[in-house]
Amino acid sequence: MEHFKINGQQFYNMVVNASNRLEEQMEYVNALNVFPVPDGDTGTNMSMTFTTAVNEISGMESKTISEISKTLAKGALMGARGNSGVILSQIFRGIAKGLEGHTEVTSDMVANALHEGAVFAYKAVMRPTEGTILTIIRAAGDSALSIAIEEEDIVELLRKVCIASEDMLNKTPEMLPQLKKAKVVDAGGMGLLILFKGMLEALETGLVCKPSKVKQEPVVKAETANVGSVQEIENGYCTEFFVNGENIDVDKFKNEISKLGDSMVVVGLEDIVKVHIHSNDPGRVLSIAAKLGELTKIKIDNMREQHRNLNNIVEEASPSIIEEEEMKKYGFISVARGKGIEAILSDLGVDCVIEGGQTMNPSTQDILDSINKINAEHIFILPNNKNIIMAANQAVELTEKNVHVIPTKTIPQGITALTMVDLEAEVEANIETMNDAMANVATASVTFAVKDTEAEGKAINEGDILGLVEDNITEVGSDIFKVCSSVIESMVDEYSELLTIYFGEDVDEEEVSKFVEELEEKYPDLDVQCYDGKQPLYYFIMSVE
Structure with missing residues (x-):
């Protein structure tokens, strides 16, 4: 059956089926990792990233292709795990850019969206390496633009794009010696091809699909913050939500709601704004925000009630009075696995230890949540794994706090860097010292x-x-x-x-x-x-x- 246009409902089924297919073949993709050590998690990272993205669009079948792709891209951005997941999130940010403003799209629009996906992916990597997922998305985008000149049927377009992508994937061993030695193709490229084939299958057969749920979530462990009395909580409702809109004047919005509370963090990312504020009138905050666009992920917590519950626990443990935590100069986030290593990091002053590392990379959202837990002028992130650095950098872009990533690739590098911190020194001096110390390990x-x-x-x-x-x-x-x-x-x-x-x-x-x-x-x-x-x-x- 020919398809000269696809709408939001069809696109929804395409990406849901793609996610399900990748989840089914996740271990196969993992097995393509070159190194035989137990951290071959490309398939896991890509699948969990895309499953999180698809869960964001659950129930949006009736929306336009533009709306669905935007929400999908946001979900991928926040759920990105590992380098492959971060690059995948950028691919679908580009695709969403290409589909922006359309209710339904033709083959030339689909081709342009794939090309945009390649552009965004390459921009996300400082030193692009050919023979990887980047090469596959570039082959997909280039072939799509060429094919769309004569091909109006989107099914045929995607079929030919899959063929071109697979041909390029089979050439990756000639581009990277380590792939050739291991007699495998690139794992990330295979994951992307599986997604494309899943999208083609759904469109061609008219599948109606339901998304699965993310099954694995890293656990963020943090020190319990000290709290004061209920009367000291001036603004009692912790209010968080996203605003999906277009051309939002973030500065104007911040000025409007700043008088309604404190502890405000408002971060704009193109057509989406994340809001966090402590207020006594959350309804008014939401009312102002609703004028800018659609509100999602609304979460309102009564901090006075939480405080009373926490104090009941604290009072049972100790009758002493606990004073409210003041903002400190430095805060620290580190990623690690192992109770002993986690304890060492805590002893060295780490505020939040995100459980993760080999085989279990935390998402951008996990890192962002840890950032939001820390009350400090400057926050350092020590990823302790090369596959977590990109997600850490992506989290930095989504916060207004002063956050610095020290690109530690191993646990020993992270521990050594922490031992060199001078809590009285200026931040630039500590950044230089930590980087120098890391390099000597x-x-x-x-x-x-x-x-x-x-x-x-x-x-x-x-x-x-x-x-x-x-x-x-x-x-x-x-x-x-x-x-x-x-x-x-x-x-x-x-x-x-x-x-x-x-x-x-x-x-x-x-x-x-x-x-x-x-x-x-x-x-x-x-x-x-x-x-x-x-x-x-x-x-x-x-x-x-």
Whole structure:
């Protein structure tokens, strides 16, 4: 059946089916990750990002294609997880831009939207790498513009776009040597192709689809803020919502509602504004906002009632009077997994530890929620994982607070950076100090192989013990302590002063103690420190400074 136009209802079914198909094939996409270590989560990140986006449009079948695509893009933006999820969110922001203002669209409009998706994706990455999801969306956009010149049937357009995208995907091993060695295509590109094929399937067959729900959410852990008396809460209702509109004058809106409360945060992002304010008249705030556009995600909490409930708990624990928390100069957010590592970060002054890292990247919304919990002039985010840095930067763009991302890629880098903070120093000095300290930390880890493969010229079988220095597999063996010892030996040189080891939840503590004694004898000039990190998946995380 030919389709010369598609409307909002058809687009809704297309993206819902795409999300469902990606969720079904999520583990297949994960398996395409080059490294055999247990953090191959491209499929998981893309699926959770898009499932969150699709949940945002649930029940919008009757809306225009412009309205649905805008809401979908917003959901992807807030739900983005990992680098692949952030790039995917930018692709659909571009697609929404191309569909903006239309009730239904023709093939040339669809082609333009795909092209916009590529433009937005490339802008999101500082140093684009070809042979990745970026290459696939560019191939899709370029082919769509060429095909749409003669093809008016959108089904045929999408079919040919999928063919062109798949042809380019099959060429990715020639663009990236690591893909060729592992004999796989790019995982992110495959995820995007699955989405496109899901969209084509729904349009071609007339599927009516229902979205699934996000099943996994990282847990944000934070210190409990000190509270005062009910009488000290001047504005009692914490009011949060989004405004979806066009050409909103954010500054004018802020001035209008500023007199109605305090603790106000109003952030504008193109055609969507996020609002947070403490007010005694939330109805009036909402009334003013409703003049600007459609209100969504409205949440009003009675803080006086919450305070009374919290005080009941606090009073049972201690009869002492707790005073209201004042704004401090610095606040800290860090991402980590492992009870021991989380405790270390808290001891170093981290306000919010987001549970996440390998295999479980927090979303942009998770990071933004942590930012909103902290009452500080300047907030530092330490992602401690290269796959979380983009989501952290995206969260920074969505807040008015002074937030700085220190691009730590490992737990040891994050811990070392925190130890160098001077709470009395100016923010620029601390940023420079933390970045310098991070750069001087060499990180290694010991984990296990999740599949058979070959890496760095080494044959690897599923279950093998792997030693990694930074991102390179340097050791393959069967004994975690022997592999760990070999990795450390490769890292230590005449300039090394400190060796730090964090052992995981699957390692025997007594055996670790014996191992540390052996290391101290072997390296008498080294200060050897060992901590029970209780981290999953990684037997050891080490650093040499």
